Amino acid sequence: MRVIAPAKTCVEVDGLSGRRYRARDGVYEMSERDGRALVAAGGFRPSLTGATSRAAGYRCPSDGFGSFFTTCSRCGGPCERE
Numbered sequence: 001m002r003v004i005a006p007a008k009t010c011v012e013v014d015g016l017s018g019r020r021y022r023a024r025d026g027v028y029e030m031s032e033r034d035g036r037a038l039v040a041a042g043g044f045r046p047s048l049t050g051a052t053s054r055a056a057g058y059r060c061p062s063d064g065f066g067s068f069f070t071t072c073s074r075c076g077g078p079c080e081r082e
Contacts, residue, residue, distance in 0.1 A: 001035035003028045006042035013038060057082055 005011075005023050012022050015034030022028075027046060030038065039045065058079035059065070060072035067079050 001030050001032050002046050003030055003035045003038045003043045004046050006038070006044075055082060 005013075005026050005028065008026065010023070012020060013028065014020050015030060016037050017031060017034055019031070019034065021030050021034070028035070028038065028043070035043075056068070058067050058070055059082050060067065060075065060077055060079045062077050063072065063075050065072055065074045065079075066082075067073060070079050071077070072079050
């Protein structure tokens with residue numbers, strides 16, 4: 001099970017099984033039991049969706065701000081589909 005560290009500076013954790021895990025790029029590769037315990041303590045599961053496509057969003061023509069909503073959160077104007 002993959003778990004993201006609860007803090008950026010957290011590089012090693014000890015699991016409930018007694019095994020010590022070391023993060024690689026902030027991600028721990030753990031057993032299921034130890035992973036669930038770390039998630040309960042503040043870690044989180046990585047997203048499986050990847051990056052969001054630009055085609056899924058809107059762009060405000062007046063200030064160029066990107067949004068997932070049809071109303072710009074900066075100026076309140078209408079946004080257009082990218």
